[in-house]
Amino acid sequence: MPDSIIGQPLDRIDGHAKVMGRALYSADHSVDDLAYGHIVTAAIAHGQIKAINTAAVRKMPGVLLVMTHENAPKQTPAPAKAENRHARPKPQLASAQVQYFGQAVALVVAQTPEDARAAADALEVTYARQPGAYDLEAERPRAYDPEGGDSKVGDVETALSRSPVRVDATYTTPYQSHNMMEPPASVARWNGDKLTVHCAVQLVEAAHKSIADTLKMPPEKVEVISEYIGGGFGGKLPVYADAILAALAARELRRPVKVVLTRQQLFHLTTHRPASIQRVRLGAEHDGTLIALAHESYAQSARADEFSEPVVSSTRSLYAAPHRLTTERISALDLPVADSMRAPGEAIGLLSLEQAMDELAERLRIDPVELRLKNEPKEDPEKKVPYSTRALVSCLQEGAKRFGWDRRQAQPGQVRDGRWLVGLGMAAAIRGNFLRPAEALVRLDSAERAVVEMDMTDIGTGSYTIFAQIAAETLGFKVENIDVRLGHSSFANTPGSGGSFGASSCGAALHDACRKLKARLDAGEGAQGLSEIGRVEPGDDYKKYSQYAYGAHFAEVGVDVATGEVRLRRMLGVFEAGRILNAKTARSQLIGGMIWGVSSALHEESVLDTRFGSFVNNDLANYHVPVHADVPDVDAVLLDAFDSHANVLGSKGVGELGICGAGAAVANAVYNACGVRVREYPITLDKILPGLTKQSG
Secondary structure (H helix, E strand, C coil): CCCCCCECCCCCCCHHHHHCCCCCCHHHCCCCCCEEEEEEECCCCCEEEEEEECHHHHCCCCEEEEECCCCCCCCCCCCCCCCCCCCCCCCCCCCCEECCCCCEEEEEEECCHHHHHHHHHHCEEEEEECCCCCCCCCCHHHCECCCCCCEEECCHHHHHHCCCEEEEEEEEECCEECCCCCCCEEEEEEECCEEEEEECCCCHHHHHHHHHHHCCCCHHHEEEECCCCCCCCCCCCCCCHHHHHHHHHHHHHCCCEEEECCHHHHHHHCCEECCEEEEEEEEECCCCCEEEEEEEEEEEEECCECCCCCCCCCHHHHCCCCEEEEEEEEEEECCCCECCCCCCCHHHHHHHHHHHHHHHHHHHCCCHHHHHHHCCCCCCCCCCCCECCCCHHHHHHHHHHHHCHHHCCCCCCCCEECCEEEEEEEEEEEEECCCCCEEEEEEECCCCCEEEEECCCCCCCCHHHHHHHHHHHHHCCCHHHEEEEECECCCCCCCCCCCCCHHHHHHHHHHHHHHHHHHHHHCCCCCCCCEEEEEECCCCHHHHCECEEEEEEEEEEEEECCCCCEEEEEEEEEEECECCCEHHHHHHHHHHHHHHHHHHHHCCCCCEECCCCEECCCCCCCCCCCCHHHCCCEEEEECCCCCCCCCCCCECCCCCHHHCCHHHHHHHHHHHHHCCCCCECCCCHHHHHHHHHHHHC
């Protein structure tokens, strides 16, 4: 489509405002008479607050308010279960009970942020500690089955026992923290009985409902604004203590209040990716045909808030096998709340499945790419419906050709570059495609200019730009004549940013609104002031077809023969995600996801002290993520496609696809380089060295 605006690699239309400092993030909002709040967090993981000595702190310089469970306003209790976890009430300082380390136990508000933090640090809180459960492995006997966690086809146990070639391996993945660049922050102000909250949230409508319900207010009296977000990755799906406490304090003081979480608080006051223990069993014929596939997951959930990581979800659709079993079990621990983190399920599930496939390929003495091609399903093996599109084979073949996969040595440890052992690895990628109900309003300012309004957010992914492209093409306008306004709860309702459903869902609703307006313009109606609301909902195609986006990762690593240090040398991902809405922003997202996959394989881990239920490496000095030197040559290639069953635009989500399988490709490359198979992520040198020493010995 040479004349198409959609798909073109346009620069971000909000980029100039961001680099010039004119794009205001939540903490950037400043209003007259602003006060500053600092949250005091629990120093125990489970127990009761015995006493809080507020008298001395109230007399400290600049202190305006000390709010605890003893004087906090009444709020709506959190329900045990909710249809939408992120839209339910989130009461703060509601009781003396401490449910996890780092829970908010007080808010100190002062004239300056320095005064607030100094006073918060001086606040004396005493506790009655109670025994808690913090160790995932120790609590395994008490694991339970969350609703909808299992699937079964055929007789896996019998099929495995009769399989000529088998793999039975256990893999572990650690806790991870989102560590987005912008920590959660809120500025709350009241105008009479009307509340406005500027906060960093991915799901504006859910936040709007959560805040209104928590404060027992009519929704029309609450406005939530989140125009720019400095990264989310799922870490800003819920409303946190900063928003609720800022609103409560602002009402008490009758002046605006700002609350910003510190980097250290982010590790406990916000959500995290749960740790997991996964067992993968594969049974195959000598020619590589899978007979049986079993993937069983066990992960953490917070006792205070149940969440089941969908670890095995994509295993159900990736490869053909007549006998299949997937299970998910969770244990309720007295830890901070676990929740979705970029590519929930696939991000850690494929770390295990795709390494197990590599182990099977080695036992069969079959090329890993060929093994995957051998087990390509003709239809979804569990849903028994056709795929809307199925491009895994194309991604594998194109990636192998571009990467030079044919030069790979099957025997580990055969390639050396000075002190570096060099290896190649690959893995498949799959990520479910979703459509959510969405609305979009488009209003014409003239015959050539339009305004788009949605409560959709841009978490750094390019939402402003792609929506301008969709509106411009559908209306026949220039991109620069489209004014995209996002992130206000008073705008048209959308599902927000998350799950890779945002662009397609909101884009389809926007297309609907623009199409209606274009028809009225073509009919001769006057332009100025015309408006339309577009809508979209998932239809029967989401039942009739199995919908996924696909990819293939190829990685080359070096392993230092003496120290076991791992260095990524180059990496390629080839992906198919339907019609691409902007080639530049899509490629950027995919590369970002791939880098996160590298990080999951080699770097990231929130280290839990199982004695006290706390994450001990709670800053960016000790929570390791890749820097530029760690990712010297990473590229992403997008295949041309159009999925007519996904939505009117033919697009699929790309935001999470890049991380899916990427870490497994690195893990498999490490093994190919040095012959040491590490099944406990991240793959740090202390886990490689014993194997290297044994080999050299």
